[in-house]
Amino acid sequence: MAILVIAEHDNENLKDATHKTVTAALALAKDKGCDVDILVAGKGVKDVSAAAAKISGVRKVLACDHISLKRQLAEAMQEVVVPLMDGYDAVLAPDTTTGKNFMPRIAAMLDVMQISSISGVESADTFVRPIYAGNALATVKSSDTKKVITVRPTAFAPAAEGGSAPVETIADPASPSTSEFISEELSKSDRPELTAAKIVISGGRGMGSGENFAIIEKVADQLGAAVGASRAAVDAGYVPNDSQVGQTGKVVAPELYIAVGISGAIQHLAGMKDSKVIVAINKDEDAPIFQIADYGWVADLFNAVPELEAELTKAGY
Amino acid sequence: MKVLVPVKRVLDFNVKVRVKSDESGVDLANVKMSMNPFDEISVEQAVRMRESGTATETIAVSIGPDKAAETIRTSLAMGIDRGIHVKTDAEVEPLAVAKILKAIVEEEKPDLVILGKQAIDDDSNQTGQMLAALMGWPQATFANSIEKDGDSLTVGREVDGGIQTIKVTLPAVVTVDLRLNEPRYASLPNIMKAKRKPIDAKTPDDYGVDLTPRLTTVKVAEPAGRTAGVKVADAAELVAKLKEEGVI
Ligand SMILES: Cc1cc2nc3c(=O)[nH]c(=O)nc-3n(C[C@H](O)[C@H](O)[C@H](O)COP(=O)(O)OP(=O)(O)OC[C@H]3O[C@@H](n4cnc5c(N)ncnc54)[C@H](O)[C@@H]3O)c2cc1C
Ligand SMILES: Cc1cc2nc3c(=O)[nH]c(=O)nc-3n(C[C@H](O)[C@H](O)[C@H](O)COP(=O)(O)OP(=O)(O)OC[C@H]3O[C@@H](n4cnc5c(N)ncnc54)[C@H](O)[C@@H]3O)c2cc1C
Numbered sequence: 001m002a003i004l005v006i007a008e009h010d011n012e013n014l015k016d017a018t019h020k021t022v023t024a025a026l027a028l029a030k031d032k033g034c035d036v037d038i039l040v041a042g043k044g045v046k047d048v049s050a051a052a053a054k055i056s057g058v059r060k061v062l063a064c065d066h067i068s069l070k071r072q073l074a075e076a077m078q079e080v081v082v083p084l085m086d087g088y089d090a091v092l093a094p095d096t097t098t099g100k101n102f103m104p105r106i107a108a109m110l111d112v113m114q115i116s117s118i119s120g121v122e123s124a125d126t127f128v129r130p131i132y133a134g135n136a137l138a139t140v141k142s143s144d145t146k147k148v149i150t151v152r153p154t155a156f157a158p159a160a161e162g163g164s165a166p167v168e169t170i171a172d173p174a175s176p177s178t179s180e181f182i183s184e185e186l187s188k189s190d191r192p193e194l195t196a197a198k199i200v201i202s203g204g205r206g207m208g209s210g211e212n213f214a215i216i217e218k219v220a221d222q223l224g225a226a227v228g229a230s231r232a233a234v235d236a237g238y239v240p241n242d243s244q245v246g247q248t249g250k251v252v253a254p255e256l257y258i259a260v261g262i263s264g265a266i267q268h269l270a271g272m273k274d275s276k277v278i279v280a281i282n283k284d285e286d287a288p289i290f291q292i293a294d295y296g297w298v299a300d301l302f303n304a305v306p307e308l309e310a311e312l313t314k315a316g317y
Numbered sequence: 318m319k320v321l322v323p324v325k326r327v328l329d330f331n332v333k334v335r336v337k338s339d340e341s342g343v344d345l346a347n348v349k350m351s352m353n354p355f356d357e358i359s360v361e362q363a364v365r366m367r368e369s370g371t372a373t374e375t376i377a378v379s380i381g382p383d384k385a386a387e388t389i390r391t392s393l394a395m396g397i398d399r400g401i402h403v404k405t406d407a408e409v410e411p412l413a414v415a416k417i418l419k420a421i422v423e424e425e426k427p428d429l430v431i432l433g434k435q436a437i438d439d440d441s442n443q444t445g446q447m448l449a450a451l452m453g454w455p456q457a458t459f460a461n462s463i464e465k466d467g468d469s470l471t472v473g474r475e476v477d478g479g480i481q482t483i484k485v486t487l488p489a490v491v492t493v494d495l496r497l498n499e500p501r502y503a504s505l506p507n508i509m510k511a512k513r514k515p516i517d518a519k520t521p522d523d524y525g526v527d528l529t530p531r532l533t534t535v536k537v538a539e540p541a542g543r544t545a546g547v548k549v550a551d552a553a554e555l556v557a558k559l560k561e562e563g564v565i
Contacts, residue, residue, distance in 0.1 A: 010478075073483065074446060074456055095442075097476040101458050104411070104446035113412045113531035116441045126535060131439055135334035136343050139535040178455035179485045182471065186479040195477070199565070223565055231495065241461065241475050241496060248355075248435065248495060250477070256564040267330065273543060277564050279555065294546035295558055304552070311552035317565070 002035045002059065003028055004084065006077075006093040007052050011042045011070065014051040016196050017094035019158035021151045025092050026057050026159065027121040028147075032089065035059035038165075041080050043070035049167045056163040066172045071181045077102035079173035082109045090124075090147035096195075099150050107148035114148045115140060119155035133247040133270035153195065154253035154274060187240045189227075194243065197226035199256045200275070202245055204268075205232035206261020206282065206301055213238055215305045216260060222309065222317040228252065228272075230262045246271035261301045264289025281305065318465075318487070320363045320372045321427040322397065323418055324356040324379050326388040327438040340536040343438075352388045355433025357395075357500035358493045362431055362463065364396035365498065371465050372429075374398050378421055380414055382406050386516060393511035394503030400516035405528065411439075413521075413528045415447035420524035422452060427488070429470070434459050434492040445492035455485040459494040 005025045008015040018038070025036045038052045041064040049063040062084070068076040081102075085091060091106065093099035095117045107114035119137070120128030126141045127149065194200060201223070203216050213227070220227050228250070229243040245252055247270035257275035262268060264280070264287055272278070273292055280293035281304045290296040297304055328334065329349040337344050352360075366372035377392040379385040380403040389400035403417055422430060435442035449456035457463075457472035461480065464471040474481045475494045485491075503511070521528050549555045559565045 071481070074449075074458070078450060097459060097474075100442050101446065101456075104443035105450035105456070107443070108412065108415060108447035108450035111412070113410050114441070114443050114447075115532065116443060130540070131537070132328070132334040132343060133437065133440070134540060136336045137538045137540050139538070140532045141535050142532050144531050179457065179483050179489075182482040182484050184476075184479065184481045235496065240479065241494075242477060242479050247437065247440070256559065256562075266333075277559070277562050278543070278546075279559070290548075291545050292543040294562075295555060296546065296548045297550075297555060298548060307552040308555065311556045312565075315556055315560075 001087060001089045002037055004088040004091045005036060005038045006081065006091065006099070007038050007040045007048065008094050008096055008098060009040065009042060009045070009048040011044050011048065014048045016158055017096055017153040018052065019055060020153040020156040021092050021094045022055050022058065022159040023156040024118065024121055024151045028090060028124055031124040034089065037062060039064065039081065039084065041069045041077060042072060043067055053165040053167050054161045054163055056160045058163055058165045060165050061167045062170050063167055064170050064173065068173060068175055072098050072102065073179055073181065074102040074105050075178045076173065078105045078109060081106050085110055085146060088146070090149065092149045092151055094153050095150035103148060103150050110146055110148060112144040112146050112148045113142065114150065115142055116150050117152045118149055119152045133266050134273065135266060152251060154251050187242055191220055192224065192226045194226045194228050194245070194250050195252055197252070198254050199223045199225035200228050200245070200252050200254045200272070201225050201258040201260065202228035202230065202262060203233055203238070203260050204230035204262030205236065207233055207238055210238040215302070215309070218309050219305060219312065222312045230268050259289055259293070260305060262289055263287050264292065318366070318372050318429060319425065319427040320366060320375045321422065321425060321430045322356070322359050322363045322375060322377045322392065323430070323432050323444070324360065324377050324388050324392050325353040325433070325436050326350050326379065326381055326385045327353045327436055330354055330437055336537055336539045340538055342534065342537045350384065352391050353433050353436045355435060355437070355493055358495070358497050359431040359433055360392045360395050360397060361498045361500040362493060367396065367398070376401060376425060376427070378403065378418065380405060380409055380417055389516055390511055391503065393514040394508045395501060396507070399514055401519060402516050403519045403521060403524070405521050407528050408530055409528055410530055410532060411441050411443040411447055412531065413526060414444050415451055416526045417521060417524050418444070418448045419451045420526060422448070429487060430490045432490070432492045434494050445490050449490035452490070454489050456490045457483055457485050458492040460491050461494050461496045463491060463497070
């Protein structure tokens with residue numbers, strides 16, 4: 001049969017998490033010797049479908065364009081995906097808040113045990129996934145005939161573009177109408193998205209206030225970086241909830257992660273320790289963050305961060 | 318309104334996790350176990366609904382070994398009315414947990430089931446959504462605000478881009494995120510009172526649920542460690558290093 005990847009998008013743009021999920025799907029498909037299709041479910045998804053069709057290695061794109069899918073709420077997604085699964089051996093979606101929301105519903109309807117947040121594909125039925133905040137890596141083998149899998153995008157390289165798969169429109173889903181969208185308050189920022197950024201600079205409780213984040217933001221803008229935070233900084237109301245990096249927030253793996261005034265609790269490390277280079281700025285030389293940082297700078301952040309900004313300015317950033 | 322709150326006993330979030338040397342799993346012998354932190358938040362939510370009169374009865378359920386009764390007791394001490402303990406020493410995957418919860422929901426007929434968004438041990442983030450699907454109920458996951466109006470709930474959800482607000486008609490499943498509330502500590506008198514609150518002892522067989530795991534653990538390994546690097550003295554040195562690394 002074949003493998004289905006559910007595209008991550010906002011009805012306008014296809015998200016990079018899709019490309020990474022396709023890479024995981026292609027690894028599975030290679031072991032099984034089968035094809036990979038992409039499902040784009042949403043409202044007004046012509047452009048998104050066209051973008052998905054360009055991903056290399058994809059057989060075809062299924063487009064489902066319906067008002068009930070505009071927000072990809074879980075009940076509506078279930079109505080589209082479950083009937084399609086007669087023709088697929090496996091379904092994969094990125095473990096974004098959208099995927100995490102709808103995938104277990106699909107698994108339950110198929111009577112399948114979902115494999116959450118995989119970071120590796122060993123074979124068509126065996127996968128690696130982090131557990132206990134990434135302090136252990138479990139290799140699990142699924143005995144279910146169909147596989148329902150969420151993929152940790154940071155663990156896979158994006159699939160290349162250059163393909164030209166056909167786009168096929170599929171029938172409208174049955175209307176679930178059990179949950180209703182009311183509103184959305186999206187954090188507005190001109191900076192790159194946390195999970196897609198090449199550089200992330202995060203602040204913790206040590207920042208002391210929301211206003212103080214301005215010193216981090218200046219450096220972020222010099223470097224084209226995204227701004228993240230520890231749970232403590234979010235709980236204190238310094239920055240919006242969606243900035244939280246960690247076990248129960250976002251998982252990031254940028255080229256460079258700069259942790260400022262963050263102690264390095266395991267729950268925080270779970271979200272950033274796969275970054276290529278880690279820098280920590282903390283005034284406490286015993287802070288656990290220094291145990292995993294490639295470059296540690298023991299200093300008061302209120303001196304260090306402005307110094308860093310000045311140095312970057314000098315270097316032409 | 319009747320509210321059901323599933324609570325799970327997990328390794329305490331402060332405990333350093335050790336992978337067993339034979340790679341068969343994580344060492345859980347003689348380590349501190351606690352209620353899943355997200356479940357403390359859902360218990361708090363249910364108790365507040367009870368205190369404000371929105372909820373008329375609150376029930377905590379735990380599926381697990383004998384010791385899971387302690388977790389139920391903790392919830393009773395926080396203010397939950399009674400408990401159901403489904404005793405098993407087996408590994409129970411989220412799908413099986415959801416099936417047992419479905420059977421309990423059919424028996425108890427709650428209007429609302431509030432779960433944690435994820436358990437911090439297995440980090441699956443599935444159980445609530447699976448239960449909602451099996452019941453054919455709407456779901457509101459990752460809640461950071463819950464408002465009841467009439468026969469529906471308005472729920473603010475923590476999503477990747479910010480906050481999304483949705484409305485679900487009861488009966489429904491809600492899973493809670495970190496910032497919904499700050500759970501209370503049980504007071505000594507309430508801990509004493511909780512000892513007299515009833516906990517029904519059940520087994521998975523009572524609900525006719527097959528617990529056979531669908532996943533087998535091939536091995537559990539230690540992730541590649543990171544080691545401490547070098548200290549830098551000032552911004553100039555740091556910028557030079559980062560340039561050398563080619564990351565800026
Ligand atoms: C269920 C659960 C889930 C969690 N999930 C997450 C998660 O996803 N992400 C997350 O981050 N946390 C999470 N946590 C919280 C985590 O355990 C820590 O409490 C949190 O990460 C601490 O944040 P922090 O490092 O900013 O604060 P602290 O631990 O208070 O550290 C502040 C640091 O700032 C330094 N500092 C203070 N002032 C200065 C200064 N002027 N100059 C330089 N340094 C300074 C201090 O030396 C200290 O090291 C979770 C906890 C639980 C129980
Ligand atoms: C491959 C594999 C290996 C395992 N190995 C072990 C093992 O060695 N030892 C072991 O003890 N377990 C083991 N388990 C079981 C596992 O730890 C979890 O109990 C189970 O997978 C549920 O996942 P979760 O708690 O992460 O679900 P999540 O979906 O993350 O949990 C969300 C919420 O569901 C509710 N919930 C979940 N479980 C329960 C419960 N039991 N009772 C009441 N409410 C609950 C809580 O409200 C919780 O906040 C294993 C599971 C798998 C898949």
